[in-house]
Each structure stands twice: as C-alpha cells, then as structure tokens.
Amino acid sequence: MTASFAVTWDYRCPFARNAHEHLLTGLAAGGDWNPRFVPFSLGQVHVAEGETDVWDEPHKDTGLLALQAGVVVRDDFRALFPAVHRALFAARHDQGLKLEDPDVVRAALVDSGSMPTRSLAESSRAKRSRPFAPSMSSSPSRTMFGASRRSSLMIKPSSCG
Numbered sequence: 001m002t003a004s005f006a007v008t009w010d011y012r013c014p015f016a017r018n019a020h021e022h023l024l025t026g027l028a029a030g031g032d033w034n035p036r037f038v039p040f041s042l043g044q045v046h047v048a049e050g051e052t053d054v055w056d057e058p059h060k061d062t063g064l065l066a067l068q069a070g071v072v073v074r075d076d077f078r079a080l081f082p083a084v085h086r087a088l089f090a091a092r093h094d095q096g097l098k099l100e101d102p103d104v105v106r107a108a109l110v111d112s113g114s115m116p117t118r119s120l121a122e123s124s125r126a127k128r129s130r131p132f133a134p135s136m137s138s139s140p141s142r143t144m145f146g147a148s149r150r151s152s153l154m155i156k157p158s159s160c161g
Contacts, residue, residue: 003033008040009085011066011099016040017089024082037074037081039067066092066099069109083112 007023009016023035043054043061054061066088073084087108091097097104 001032004036005033006036006038008038009070010040010042010063011070011088011092012042012063014093017093020085020089024086028082037070037085039071041067062098062100064100065102066105066108069105073109080113084109087112 007019009020011017023031023033027033027035041054041061041063043063047053054064058064070081070085070088074081077084088099088105091104091108092099099105
C-alpha cells in the first residue's frame with residue numbers, strides 16, 4: 001500500500017537535507033511513497049511574537065529566494081523537482097554558497113538539468129505577483145524539523161492551493 005505523508009523543507013537545514021536526500025533516493029529506486037513536499041521557513045520559526053513576519057521583510061531572510069524557487073519547480077516543473085531540490089541543498093551544504101544570491105539559485109536551477117529559464121522566470125514572476133505571504137496552518141500530528149513554539153506550523157504558499 002502506498003504511504004502518503006507530508007515532509008517539510010528549508011534548504012538551509014542540514015537535517016532536512018539528510019532526510020530529503022534519502023527520500024529522493026528511495027523514490028528514484030521505486031519506493032512506494034507519495035510524499036507531499038511542503039516548504040518550511042526556518043526564518044519564520046525564529047520570528048519573535050509580535051515581530052514582522054519574514055515574508056513581509058524578505059530581505060531579512062536568507063532562505064526565501066531558494067524556497068520560492070523550489071516551490072515554483074515543484075508546482076510547475078514536477079519532473080525536474082528532484083534534481084533541483086538536490087542542487088539547492090548541495091549549493092548550501094556542499095558548496096557553502098549563499099542562497100539569497102540570485103546567481104546561486106539560478107545556477108542550481110540550470111545545472112540540475114536544462115531548466116527552461118524563460119518558463120521558470122515567467123512562472124516565478126506570476127507567483128511573485130501573488131506575494132509569498134503564506135497562510136499558516138497547523139501541521140499534521142507530527143512535525144519533522146524544529147522544536148520551537150512555531151514549529152508545529154507549516155508554510156502553505158497561497159499558490160499551492
């Protein structure tokens with residue numbers, strides 16, 4: 001029987017990187033799983049009560065650009081998502097690159113397998129026209145990463161229905 005579950009990610013989290021690499025490898029080997037990849041913001045988890053959310057001040061968060069790129073690829077270029085997902089984790093954890101740098105994110109997209117940059121730009125532009133102002137909703141009964149007051153919340157971008 002196929003196992004369905006949600007798994008969160010933030011490209012800056014080494015624990016998410018380890019879990020996702022195993023998950024992607026298992027899926028490529030034919031794992032009978034139906035994961036739902038859900039973006040999670042480490043930056044938002046660390047926002048104090050009453051402070052401004054990271055999506056209202058995106059320049060203060062180093063992970064939102066890569067997270068947005070991952071969501072665009074997940075939603076609009078599904079077949080490329082595993083390669084791009086690995087590439088964005090590798091950019092941060094193997095190469096020590098800064099994910100807030102558009103050139104780093106662009107290189108990860110292009111290097112992960114002939115990413116159609118024009119289509120990606122158009123898709124990204126459309127998603128940016130609807131700000132990445134996620135609605136917060138309670139996560140399933142278990143949370144995979146984090147242990148703070150907000151760790152039981154997942155980010156569900158408005159573009160993800």
